[in-house]
Amino acid sequence: MQITNHANLPAAIVNAVRNDPYNAGACDISVTRLIGPPQIRVLEREHAEDLTEDASDRIWSLIGQIGHGILERAESAAIAERRLFADLAGWRISGQFDRMTIEDDGTLSDYKFTSVWAVADGIKPEWEAQLNILRWLATQNGYPPIRRLLVVAILRDWSKGKARQGHPYPPHQVKVLPVPLWSLDETRHYIIERIQLHKFGDECAANGDPLPQCTEAERWAKPTTYAVRKPGRKTAIKLHDNEDDALTHSAEIPSGYVEHRPGESIRCADYCAVADYCAQRSAEIASREGTANDAKRAQAEAA
Numbered sequence: 001m002q003i004t005n006h007a008n009l010p011a012a013i014v015n016a017v018r019n020d021p022y023n024a025g026a027c028d029i030s031v032t033r034l035i036g037p038p039q040i041r042v043l044e045r046e047h048a049e050d051l052t053e054d055a056s057d058r059i060w061s062l063i064g065q066i067g068h069g070i071l072e073r074a075e076s077a078a079i080a081e082r083r084l085f086a087d088l089a090g091w092r093i094s095g096q097f098d099r100m101t102i103e104d105d106g107t108l109s110d111y112k113f114t115s116v117w118a119v120a121d122g123i124k125p126e127w128e129a130q131l132n133i134l135r136w137l138a139t140q141n142g143y144p145p146i147r148r149l150l151v152v153a154i155l156r157d158w159s160k161g162k163a164r165q166g167h168p169y170p171p172h173q174v175k176v177l178p179v180p181l182w183s184l185d186e187t188r189h190y191i192i193e194r195i196q197l198h199k200f201g202d203e204c205a206a207n208g209d210p211l212p213q214c215t216e217a218e219r220w221a222k223p224t225t226y227a228v229r230k231p232g233r234k235t236a237i238k239l240h241d242n243e244d245d246a247l248t249h250s251a252e253i254p255s256g257y258v259e260h261r262p263g264e265s266i267r268c269a270d271y272c273a274v275a276d277y278c279a280q281r282s283a284e285i286a287s288r289e290g291t292a293n294d295a296k297r298a299q300a301e302a303a
């Protein structure tokens with residue numbers, strides 16, 4: 001992965017991004033990769049030489065690293081920047097604790113620098129999996145029993161003004177979220193399943209077969225909706241997930257009309273480094289363009 005500087009950022013920032021010391025260590029797979037889609041892992045490996053990322057897209061990650069460093073002031077009992085290893089199902093897994101503490105009562109807290117949006121629906125499934133796997137790894141490496149998991153989310157884009165407007169916006173810039181605790185056996189089975197899935201991805205790549213597709217959740221997919229609107233009103237009267245329902249509804253409203261709001265896979269569109277090499281993404285774009293053309297044709301015929 002090459003870091004570019006299209007935004008012409010100061011050299012100090014670009015160098016700080018380029019000198020990121022991240023290293024997954026001698027392992028078959030890191031926890032982050034294990035949780036992630038096999039398709040991304042395979043495509044990143046196959047196109048490692050060609051992939052680029054602009055330094056301007058790494059600023060939040062840089063700020064997170066700064067934050068973890070600053071938190072070192074707080075306590076000395078934290079497990080910071082430590083990488084743990086364990087073997088399972090023929091693979092060596094490694095996981096890094098960016099900044100975690102294990103209290104005497106067995107509470108493991110993970111400090112995350114994230115956005116308000118990221119915690120809007122509570123714990124993200126990938127955080128739940130990550131922390132439970134790290135707990136399993138800690139157990140394998142002789143740490144004391146962990147009985148409770150917490151994410152301490154530091155909300156980088158939190159606004160006092162929005163907080164004043166009240167619920168559901170978080171009232172403070174730090175939000176503590178309890179993480180559902182899996183049994184160690186359940187976690188072990190989850191890890192084995194993920195390893196098998198990634199091994200299958202590797203086999204597909206080796207045989208030239210289509211790669212396992214990313215799921216809707218992995219693509220952060222937003223569904224297509226049909227908004228019933230009328231002139232002079234800023235917001236939609238109602239959002240439908242079905243075009244026929246929207247057309248029937250709009251016909252009941254004087255001057256009502258339907259606005260087609262195409263769905264999008266947010267990760268593919270903006271956050272996936274291998275999107276340019278992904279057959280699934282190309283197929284999705286082609287399908288969306290086909291649907292848009294069909295809609296234009298239908299509108300023209302109706303006019």
Ligand code: SF4
Pocket residue numbers: 037039040043214218219265267268272273274275278279280281
């Ligand atoms: S572009 Fe989308 S579908 Fe393709 S690998 Fe990335 S997340 Fe998965």
